[in-house]
Amino acid sequence: MNRSVRLLELLQILRRHRRAVSGQVLAEELGISLRTLYRDIAALQAQGADIEGEPGVGYILRPGFMLPPLMFSPEEIEALVLGSRWVSSRADNDLNDAARNALAKIEAVLPSDLKAHLRDSGLLIVGGERGSDGVIDASLVRRLIREERKVEMAYADASGRASERTVWPIALGYLDKQRIIVGWCELRQDFRHFRTDRVVTLTPLPGRYPRRRTQLLKEWREHVGISPPPL
Structure with missing residues (x-):
């Protein structure tokens, strides 16, 4: 030890x-x-x-x-490195830069033995490719989720037919090759999943949606049978 x-x-x-x-x-x-x-x-x-x-x-x-950052264990450092490398290979450029900046801040305050562990980690992300968000800006979607803002969305289905929706975005799911906006759809009066590469237009609306995102996210998890992620 x-x-x-x-x-x-x-x-x-x-x-x-x-x-x-x-x-x-x-x-x-x-x-x-x-x-x-x-x-x-x-x-x-x-x-x-x-x-x-x-x-x-x-x-x-x-x-x-x-606990100050220098108290990370080697396993915790490996988890941070692996997560950062996954983000760099799968997420958009803003999150890629954020992951690299976060690791740089951690490295700056680590003792020398743990710095070496961070730099020389043998954990790799192999295969896969970065998904496309089409015409929308993923960083804008993340900001609207944080601010609990409604959006007007033109969305194309698998056949290319577009429909106009008012959506309350509550989460952004990062799959291996796709990203999915999870939200409450006023048109369907239910939770719906929207592939970002099928969003034709996305326009933020003024004001917040009428319910808290945390409660909506809890209801969505119950709706689809997904347990909350571990802290």
């Missing part, structure tokens, strides 16, 4: 204890010496962790401390 991972584990152990826990118990759980434990406690305190206590008395972590 490298030091960064060990410090993360020490914080998690302290979080599990509501009362002061002795250094000996902490050292045994981590499989380290008391001397190493005391150094690790001092290192976490220097990073801003509100750990109270002293040798012979015990230690307790006060609430409110947030």
